[in-house]
Amino acid sequence: MNALSAFVVVLALAALAFVGGQVVILRPLFGVILPWAAILTLLLGLTHRVILWARAPVPFRIPTTSGQQKSLPWIKAGWLESPSSTPGVIARMALEVGLFRSLFRNTKAELREGPRLVFGEDKALWLAALLFHWSLLVIFLRHLRSFMEPVPAFVKALAALDGFFQVGAPVLYVTDIIIVLAVGYLLLRRLRNPQVRYISLFFDYFALFLLLGVVITGIFMRYVTRIDTVAVKQLALGLVTFAPTVPKEVGSLLFVHLFLLSALAACFPFSKLMHMGGIFLSPTRTLANTNRMKRHVNPWNSPVKVHTYEEWEEEFRDKITAAGLPLERE
Amino acid sequence: MRDRGIIVGGLILFLGLITFPVWYNVTAGSTAKGPEPKRPEQEKTCVAPVGYMRTSHMDLLMDWRDEVVRRHNRKFTAYDGKSYTIGLTQTCMKCHTSKADFCDRCHNYAGVAPTCWDCHIDPKLVQRSTG
Numbered sequence: 001m002n003a004l005s006a007f008v009v010v011l012a013l014a015a016l017a018f019v020g021g022q023v024v025i026l027r028p029l030f031g032v033i034l035p036w037a038a039i040l041t042l043l044l045g046l047t048h049r050v051i052l053w054a055r056a057p058v059p060f061r062i063p064t065t066s067g068q069q070k071s072l073p074w075i076k077a078g079w080l081e082s083p084s085s086t087p088g089v090i091a092r093m094a095l096e097v098g099l100f101r102s103l104f105r106n107t108k109a110e111l112r113e114g115p116r117l118v119f120g121e122d123k124a125l126w127l128a129a130l131l132f133h134w135s136l137l138v139i140f141l142r143h144l145r146s147f148m149e150p151v152p153a154f155v156k157a158l159a160a161l162d163g164f165f166q167v168g169a170p171v172l173y174v175t176d177i178i179i180v181l182a183v184g185y186l187l188l189r190r191l192r193n194p195q196v197r198y199i200s201l202f203f204d205y206f207a208l209f210l211l212l213g214v215v216i217t218g219i220f221m222r223y224v225t226r227i228d229t230v231a232v233k234q235l236a237l238g239l240v241t242f243a244p245t246v247p248k249e250v251g252s253l254l255f256v257h258l259f260l261l262s263a264l265a266a267c268f269p270f271s272k273l274m275h276m277g278g279i280f281l282s283p284t285r286t287l288a289n290t291n292r293m294k295r296h297v298n299p300w301n302s303p304v305k306v307h308t309y310e311e312w313e314e315e316f317r318d319k320i321t322a323a324g325l326p327l328e329r330e
Numbered sequence: 331m332r333d334r335g336i337i338v339g340g341l342i343l344f345l346g347l348i349t350f351p352v353w354y355n356v357t358a359g360s361t362a363k364g365p366e367p368k369r370p371e372q373e374k375t376c377v378a379p380v381g382y383m384r385t386s387h388m389d390l391l392m393d394w395r396d397e398v399v400r401r402h403n404r405k406f407t408a409y410d411g412k413s414y415t416i417g418l419t420q421t422c423m424k425c426h427t428s429k430a431d432f433c434d435r436c437h438n439y440a441g442v443a444p445t446c447w448d449c450h451i452d453p454k455l456v457q458r459s460t461g
Binding site: 043047050051053054144145146147148149150151152155156159160166168169170226227228229230231233234235237238240241243244245249277280281286 | 344348349351355360363364365381384386389439440441442
């Protein structure tokens with residue numbers, strides 16, 4: 001049900017933008033105002049979120065570890081799995097962000113005949129997630145060719161590498177195929193696996209359908225229906241130089257592409273997509289495990305008024321003596 | 331934790347990177363002005379309508395290549411019934427004489443590196459080197 005409603009909403013959004021792209025007076029709305037509003041929402045919302053997280057108190061070290069903590073010199077410590085220093089934390093974070101190491105340990109549980117609960121490795125999710133994220137990054141960077149004039153050398157080099165196989169004209173980009181397959185797998189996994197489907201919410205599907213929508217419209221514009229690339233670049237440059245133009249040569253499909261992306265960007269700070277910033281603000285990942293090496297005192301501990309036994313004994317000394325009870329200090 | 335400096339620093343770095351195109355275009359002085367390729371003066375019609383040529387000229391060139399290389403056919407009948415000889419340097423570049431002033435303007439603007447010139451030569455460059 002969640003999947004179906006998300007699909008219908010995305011289709012409705014796409015249809016809205018498609019029609020809006022053909023109405024002359026609405027073209028500046030879908031081409032300029034909504035993308036600007038979406039980017040502004042993304043940047044302000046993301047900043048707000050990160051500042052909220054930064055203000056959250058983290059008095060103690062709470063890293064999740066899977067290695068031996070550094071303690072005595074003759075016990076071998078896991079410098080990467082239980083890092084006790086900043087370089088270790090940086091190495092672990094880099095591998096986590098770049099290679100999704102914790103997802104690599106993903107397992108699946110199945111109830112087989114018997115009944116018998118069987119655990120096994122499940123690398124498919126890791127592989128699809130990794131391929132998806134890296135493709136998305138490459139595609140994002142490739143898009144800079146429309147937003148920067150002159151086109152920087154690294155963007156050209158990346159595009160050349162991505163189009164390495166030189167299939168057809170315009171050249172087929174490998175990441176375009178990979179991202180469709182990867183997002184397709186992530187979506188199918190949600191739909192096919194009963195346990196995953198049970199915990200999937202509307203937004204889980206919504207984000208995937210939006211991404212698929214953006215990717216498919218992009219692929220259609222590049223390889224099937226074609227688009228006036230020069231006009232698209234003029235629109236894109238207008239957006240980032242704050243001198244917007246919506247050339248008449250820009251096709252309707254670009255407005256669908258832009259609008260779905262705007263929707264995704266506007267949702268970003270309010271959704272699970274914030275894991276992009278969140279990964280860097282996870283105390284379970286970014287803190288060195290120095291629980292035993294250092295004494296961690298809660299910095300905002302207020303002074304507590306205590307009444308020690310010695311003081312208590314002094315207060316009731318005569319009564320204790322009268323009752324014939326022993327005293328600590330005679 | 332006393333990590334606020336690092337967090338705010340990281341946030342500023344991210345915002346700087348994500349708005350990089352804005353700064354880049356400001357320093358390069360770029361505007362939304364198009365590349366304006368130099369159009370031929372004498373000839374008014376091309377082998378296909380201008381809208382098609384803008385978006386899909388590469389399809390036409392690929393078809394032309396296949397026609398010549400695989401089927402040995404050098405005759406092309408255009409949408410308006412006119413007949414053309416298939417050939418990039420012979421036909422296209424007869425009107426669009428300069429690669430630098432026509433092809434390259436849009437290709438550089440859009441960051442496209444077509445493989446045409448791996449085999450074909452720019453006639454102007456040849457003239458300059460021999461003459």
